[in-house]
Amino acid sequence: MAVPRIDHDRLFKELIETFFFDFVDLFLPDVAHFLDRDSISFLDKELFTDVTSGESHEVDLVVKGRFKGKETFFLVHIEAQSFSESCFARRMFRYFARLYDKFDIPVYPVAIFSYETPLAPAEESHTVAFLDRTVMSFSYHAIQLNRLNWRDFMGKRNPIAAALMSKMRIAPEDRARVKLECLRLLVTLRLDPARMRMISGFVDLYLRLTEAEDELFKRELESTPQEARETIMEIVTSWMEKGIAQGMQQGMQQGMQQGMQQGMQRGMQLGEAALVFRLLSRKLGELPRSVADAVRTLSQSRLEELGDALLEFTRREELEQWLMDHETVDN
Numbered sequence: 001m002a003v004p005r006i007d008h009d010r011l012f013k014e015l016i017e018t019f020f021f022d023f024v025d026l027f028l029p030d031v032a033h034f035l036d037r038d039s040i041s042f043l044d045k046e047l048f049t050d051v052t053s054g055e056s057h058e059v060d061l062v063v064k065g066r067f068k069g070k071e072t073f074f075l076v077h078i079e080a081q082s083f084s085e086s087c088f089a090r091r092m093f094r095y096f097a098r099l100y101d102k103f104d105i106p107v108y109p110v111a112i113f114s115y116e117t118p119l120a121p122a123e124e125s126h127t128v129a130f131l132d133r134t135v136m137s138f139s140y141h142a143i144q145l146n147r148l149n150w151r152d153f154m155g156k157r158n159p160i161a162a163a164l165m166s167k168m169r170i171a172p173e174d175r176a177r178v179k180l181e182c183l184r185l186l187v188t189l190r191l192d193p194a195r196m197r198m199i200s201g202f203v204d205l206y207l208r209l210t211e212a213e214d215e216l217f218k219r220e221l222e223s224t225p226q227e228a229r230e231t232i233m234e235i236v237t238s239w240m241e242k243g244i245a246q247g248m249q250q251g252m253q254q255g256m257q258q259g260m261q262q263g264m265q266r267g268m269q270l271g272e273a274a275l276v277f278r279l280l281s282r283k284l285g286e287l288p289r290s291v292a293d294a295v296r297t298l299s300q301s302r303l304e305e306l307g308d309a310l311l312e313f314t315r316r317e318e319l320e321q322w323l324m325d326h327e328t329v330d331n
Helices: 008-018 020-027 029-034 088-103 159-167 172-189 193-206 211-221 226-258 260-284 289-296 300-312 316-325
Strands: 035-042 047-050 055-058 061-067 073-081 107-113 125-129 134-139 141-144
Touching: 008 020, 008 061, 008 073, 008 159, 008 193, 020 029, 020 035, 020 159, 029 035, 073 088, 088 107, 088 125, 088 134, 159 172, 159 193, 172 193, 172 211, 172 226, 211 226, 260 289, 260 300, 260 316, 289 316, 300 316
Parallel strands: 073 107, 107 141
Antiparallel strands: 035 061, 047 055, 061 073, 125 134
16 A cells, blocks of 8 residues: 655645744744734635646745735745756746736745755746846745754744754754754744644654664753653654554554455554553653553553553553563663
8 A cells, every 4th residue: 555645845835824924034034024914814725727738736825915014915925845846946937927917916935945955056036038138037035944054043932943943954963963952942932732743743754763863862852951851752752652553554554455354453453552552651651762662562462461550550660670571671
């Protein structure tokens, strides 16, 4: 069964739409200066058909706002681009021309490039010229994440910074630290649970750590103040529970290919493992990832035994001893 393709451009569009003012404050300070924040509205998706090719293209995000202290309006057009495209600048011009023609108000075009390569500067203009003159010169505001240094953003109390640091230029040895810095910054923002999950999920998607990097992440987490550390551990625990749930789904999908009964049994086992781990977390507090991994690998009969035994646990050490006695954890 095919793995669903991630729509990266849509993820960025939803992120920017949710945190639009934070995006403007961080990357478009000139726009932030002249924008009347009480006037904005998100326009319905704009579809343009290329009459030469017959293809339809959807503009990512169009926001209408008023100039501060004036009665005149303008548009901010934001296009998210997750891969390098040779004709992108020309496409940006076509979007600009059609938006300007339709609404007859100024348009401020912005492109945010989220691809990992190439590292060379992206185009940010489109020009039509003859030998003796430039007929048309169009430019847009380009934000190329792989040319930005994450260290320049770690001190900014901004949810967009917390999310997009995960896509900036990061040395391999800094990946674990950047993920932790994203979460530390997120904790200071005190967002509502839905927005917190959105940012943390974005970070986890784009900064998946190796086993060695994960160990470094946990060591650095120990130096975080206790209150922040507890909140970060709640986020990490939710990632693990989500991973267990995904494992259950994958097990069921594999079972459909290899044998329906075997897949359903594996899916049910992983689902029960997720439930047991959640109960353990509620009873004993935050638990290390090694415990989650150990619980997930238990057989069906061992899970049932642990489900009975957890009622008697009062300390984490008792759980770890039980796992050692059953040869699932080597401490």
